[in-house]
Amino acid sequence: MPLISYIAGRFATMAAILFVLGFAIFGLMELAPGDIVDQVVMQQVFSGADAGTKADRTLTAEQIEATRASLGLDKPFYAQYFRWLKRVFVNHDLGTSLVSRAPVLFLIGTRLANSILLNLISLVFITIFSFALGVFFSSKVGTRTDLVATFAALTLHAFPGILLLILLQLFASVSGLFPVTGYPDFPFAEAPIKFTFSYAHHVFLPLLSAFLVEVGGTMRMIRATMLDQLGQPYVTSLRARGIGEFRVYFNHAFRNTLNPYITGSANLLAGLFSGSLVLEIIFAYPGIGRLMYEAVMQEDVNLVLANIMFISFLVLLGMVLADIALALVDPRIRYGKE
Amino acid sequence: MAAALVSITGCARTEEVSREEFEKLYLTGKSEILSKTVSKPWKGEEYLPGKLGGTWYASITEDPKSFNLLVSERDSVTATLVEYMCDPLLDYDYARRAFKPNCATGKISVNAKDGSMDVEYTLRDDLYWSFLDGRRVKVTSDDVVFWYDEIQGDPAFSSSAYNGQFVRLDDGTEARVTIRKIDDLRFSFHFPTVQSEPFLATNMVFGPRFAYEKAKREGGVQGVLGLYGVDTKPADIPSMGMWRLKEYSQGQRLVYARNQDYWKKDLAAISIPYFEQKVIQIVPDRNTQLLLFKQGKIDSFTITSENLDDLVNKKSGDYTVFVNDGSLSSYFWTFNQNPKHSAEPNYNWFTKKEFRQAMSCLVNRDRMIEQVYRGLGVPALTLFSEPNPFYNPKITNKYLFDRDRALSLLESIGMRRDAEGTMRDSSGNEVKFDLVTYSDSVEMSDTAMILSDECKKIGITLNVRTLDFQKVVEELTSTYNWESMLILFGGNIWPSGGSNVWPSSGNLHMWNPLQKKPATEWEARVDVLYGEGQKTVDKAKAWKIWDEYQELILEQCPIIYTVRPYGFSAISNRMDLSNVYFDNIGGLATDHAWVRE
Numbered sequence: 001m002p003l004i005s006y007i008a009g010r011f012a013t014m015a016a017i018l019f020v021l022g023f024a025i026f027g028l029m030e031l032a033p034g035d036i037v038d039q040v041v042m043q044q045v046f047s048g049a050d051a052g053t054k055a056d057r058t059l060t061a062e063q064i065e066a067t068r069a070s071l072g073l074d075k076p077f078y079a080q081y082f083r084w085l086k087r088v089f090v091n092h093d094l095g096t097s098l099v100s101r102a103p104v105l106f107l108i109g110t111r112l113a114n115s116i117l118l119n120l121i122s123l124v125f126i127t128i129f130s131f132a133l134g135v136f137f138s139s140k141v142g143t144r145t146d147l148v149a150t151f152a153a154l155t156l157h158a159f160p161g162i163l164l165l166i167l168l169q170l171f172a173s174v175s176g177l178f179p180v181t182g183y184p185d186f187p188f189a190e191a192p193i194k195f196t197f198s199y200a201h202h203v204f205l206p207l208l209s210a211f212l213v214e215v216g217g218t219m220r221m222i223r224a225t226m227l228d229q230l231g232q233p234y235v236t237s238l239r240a241r242g243i244g245e246f247r248v249y250f251n252h253a254f255r256n257t258l259n260p261y262i263t264g265s266a267n268l269l270a271g272l273f274s275g276s277l278v279l280e281i282i283f284a285y286p287g288i289g290r291l292m293y294e295a296v297m298q299e300d301v302n303l304v305l306a307n308i309m310f311i312s313f314l315v316l317l318g319m320v321l322a323d324i325a326l327a328l329v330d331p332r333i334r335y336g337k338e
Numbered sequence: 339m340a341a342a343l344v345s346i347t348g349c350a351r352t353e354e355v356s357r358e359e360f361e362k363l364y365l366t367g368k369s370e371i372l373s374k375t376v377s378k379p380w381k382g383e384e385y386l387p388g389k390l391g392g393t394w395y396a397s398i399t400e401d402p403k404s405f406n407l408l409v410s411e412r413d414s415v416t417a418t419l420v421e422y423m424c425d426p427l428l429d430y431d432y433a434r435r436a437f438k439p440n441c442a443t444g445k446i447s448v449n450a451k452d453g454s455m456d457v458e459y460t461l462r463d464d465l466y467w468s469f470l471d472g473r474r475v476k477v478t479s480d481d482v483v484f485w486y487d488e489i490q491g492d493p494a495f496s497s498s499a500y501n502g503q504f505v506r507l508d509d510g511t512e513a514r515v516t517i518r519k520i521d522d523l524r525f526s527f528h529f530p531t532v533q534s535e536p537f538l539a540t541n542m543v544f545g546p547r548f549a550y551e552k553a554k555r556e557g558g559v560q561g562v563l564g565l566y567g568v569d570t571k572p573a574d575i576p577s578m579g580m581w582r583l584k585e586y587s588q589g590q591r592l593v594y595a596r597n598q599d600y601w602k603k604d605l606a607a608i609s610i611p612y613f614e615q616k617v618i619q620i621v622p623d624r625n626t627q628l629l630l631f632k633q634g635k636i637d638s639f640t641i642t643s644e645n646l647d648d649l650v651n652k653k654s655g656d657y658t659v660f661v662n663d664g665s666l667s668s669y670f671w672t673f674n675q676n677p678k679h680s681a682e683p684n685y686n687w688f689t690k691k692e693f694r695q696a697m698s699c700l701v702n703r704d705r706m707i708e709q710v711y712r713g714l715g716v717p718a719l720t721l722f723s724e725p726n727p728f729y730n731p732k733i734t735n736k737y738l739f740d741r742d743r744a745l746s747l748l749e750s751i752g753m754r755r756d757a758e759g760t761m762r763d764s765s766g767n768e769v770k771f772d773l774v775t776y777s778d779s780v781e782m783s784d785t786a787m788i789l790s791d792e793c794k795k796i797g798i799t800l801n802v803r804t805l806d807f808q809k810v811v812e813e814l815t816s817t818y819n820w821e822s823m824l825i826l827f828g829g830n831i832w833p834s835g836g837s838n839v840w841p842s843s844g845n846l847h848m849w850n851p852l853q854k855k856p857a858t859e860w861e862a863r864v865d866v867l868y869g870e871g872q873k874t875v876d877k878a879k880a881w882k883i884w885d886e887y888q889e890l891i892l893e894q895c896p897i898i899y900t901v902r903p904y905g906f907s908a909i910s911n912r913m914d915l916s917n918v919y920f921d922n923i924g925g926l927a928t929d930h931a932w933v934r935e
């Protein structure tokens with residue numbers, strides 16, 4: 001029961017955070033110069049007439065104001081936000097993009113799935129390799145191997161992710177071993193098996209980049225926690241009782257390294273989502289980061305808000321799940337009043 | 339270690355190059371680049387018959403926003419993709435400077451009695467809205483009339499073509515150009531007064547009435563705007579253009595299939611386009627596009643200064659680079675004359691013709707061409723570009739780079755340098771103002787720096803202020819809080835182009851927009867000339883009007899053009915290049931291209 005009430009409390013906090021976040025996004029979009037209508041006007045001017053076949057096409061000041069009013073952009077930002085909330089919660093409709101008029105849910109759907117797939121694969125690989133390497137190198141503490149591993153981990157941790165992405169893409173271009181884009185150039189429905197292999201081939205370098213950037217820090221955290229646990233009196237006691245090293249490592253010390261990792265994994269997921277924006281642009285990966293970037297640049301507030309809400313919801317949900325997992329793996333942790 | 343030391347000391351010493359040597363080097367570099375490119379503007383040549391088959395691979399930087407023709411007015415990428423499925427009534431033959439029939443023929447008649455004008459169009463009898471599954475619906479004049487009256491002509495849709503449906507009468511009022519159906523293939527536009535370019539005013543692309551009428555009836559404005567969104571199944575989108583949409587995968591690609599019902603055929607009676615498919619990948623990063631082009635994964639690439647050297651001098655792939663004669667547009671410098679700032683000293687400077695002329699005398703175009711464009715550009719000295727029917731090479735900017743002349747012009751309005759060399763106005767204010775730019779390109783910021791440097795040489799401080807593009811848009815269209823600005827607008831080949839820029843009532847009459855009455859005599863005269871020019875059919879009279887119009891604007895210098903850079907475009911040699919042309923009007927023309935093997 002305490003866990004359930006704790007979870008309910010966390011969900012209530014999550015709802016409050018999302019509400020404030022939405023309000024802040026509308027406010028920030030309002031503060032940003034210009035709006036979507038200005039963009040339309042300027043685009044018409046900057047692009048010029050179409051190679052002479054058509055007359056000059058321009059909007060008058062009255063048309064600009066009418067367009068702004070039709071999109072509800074003439075209202076204060078808080079009024080726009082409450083209208084959005086009403087639409088979402090009363091009409092169960094995320095609305096349409098202000099630019100394309102397409103349903104926001106349709107625009108987000110496949111891209112969100114692509115981003116989740118990419119980030120979950122990253123998370124799984126980072127987790128497996130970080131634990132394996134962290135535990136292994138904690139057993140080699142003080143050796144030259146440990147020194148080399150620490151140096152490599154720090155180098156990777158300090159290496160700028162964007163530069164790594166560009167270098168890997170150049171490697172793909174020069175070697176011809178990998179595609180320079182991160183997604184197959186044909187749809188899944190056309191040839192599902194071929195697509196799966198092609199996806200693995202395309203996504204290898206972007207994944208490698210995400211993996212290399214994150215694995216160093218996570219591995220060092222696991223190694224440090226393992227070393228901390230191995231220095232605890234209970235480990236000395238276990239060893240004194242003649243318990244084998246394997247059991248000491250995996251049945252006792254290792255279990256206790258899970259706590260900080262689980263707590264940090266939600267932040268890791270958030271980091272992966274924000275980091276994948278650059279990856280998606282450079283490797284032309286059709287994820288939600290790219291959609292959000294384009295929506296922000298075009299000041300399509302409906303799309304921006306829905307995108308951010310989805311990602312924030314996922315990250316907050318990850319945090320709640322991490323708390324629940326923490327309670328499950330560590331019997332010492334119980335939520336609620338003692 | 340020794341090698342590293344040698345290398346470091348080697349890097350530290352740079353051999354000095356004299357100006358003559360530099361000029362020689364840059365001329366060699368320029369000619370070397372140009373010698374590796376092909377200049378092939380379209381001059382009205384007939385297209386050779388090609389071979390059917392193959393796929394054209396292209397790329398764009400962002401997703402289409404819709405497949406709706408009305409929505410596409412608001413986004414240039416979307417417009418390009420939607421217009422693959424449309425066909426204009428007429429085509430403009432810019433080599434002969436005349437309209438020619440496309441999916442319709444047009445005939446102009448003038449009614450001498452009331453001074454009105456009619457333009458009668460006859461649609462081809464073999465036009466269809468066709469679907470991927472083979473269904474097709476005949477295109478009739480009902481489609482055009484509906485589009486003109488019910489979509490473009492309905493103010494509720496805020497179509498950018500709406501304003502073009504009105505002409506100004508002699509009494510200053512406006513009247514609408516009406517459309518009338520004659521029969522299934524013929525329709526006529528009626529102008530209440532004679533216009534100089536009625537084909538230009540009425541040429542249009544249009545959507546299918548059967549779909550848009552139903553959407554309007556059932557859903558009003560939102561119904562129409564929501565039609566053919568990106569969530570529509572491609573099979574449900576009709577096309578009367580060269581291509582039919584076959585697939586759209588968000589963030590990934592668009593696939594168009596050749597429209598077999600398209601009417602246009604080559605000399606051997608084979609219908610174009612020749613490619614079976616056009617695959618357009620959505621690749622947001624230009625560098626990734628470049629890598630794809632070099633790998634042969636896409637067939638064409640628009641070259642910018644950043645990759646010119648890589649693609650031309652260090653050419654490694656199998657492609658041809660085309661060059662044009664210089665862009666139709668150019669960065670220009672303009673000064674804020676909005677009365678909102680009348681209390682500020684710079685308002686007094688900017689509103690003086692002599693000051694603007696002096697600034698024009700500080701635009702060192704040769705230096706810009708040399709340093710910014712590596713010699714690959716031409717000075718922008720005229721108001722109208724060469725393809726404009728009223729381009730007059732004799733009417734050019736008379737205030738060319740000349741520091742002494744700039745000084746004497748400034749002196750004529752009471753500006754002088756003090757003992758420290760700082761320029762001051764007659765009230766003793768230091769002549770110092772901002773130049774707003776946005777982070778568009780290296781060329782833009784370099785041009786701004788050169789302007790600033792040239793001003794500094796005569797004691798004027800020009801602070802370059804680089805803003806976010808959105809901020810520039812806001813300053814230009816709503817807050818008007820800028821002093822001077824360096825900006826670029828799209829090129830236009832018609833004298834009446836820039837209808838919201840040149841008339842004083844225009845919302846993009848940047849220096850003082852939305853004027854109720856012209857603020858100055860010369861702006862009033864520009865308004866008159868612009869109106870007269872639009873309705874003068876007599877060529878000789880029209881020449882006089884447009885000559886005066888150009889002379890007046892170039893004399894007043896509200897806008898000072900800088901340089902028209904050459905454009906470069908690369909195309910894969912997988913294509914037969916016989917029918918491929920590249921110029922500053924049509925861009926890279928590949929509609930008649932075909933795969934070599």
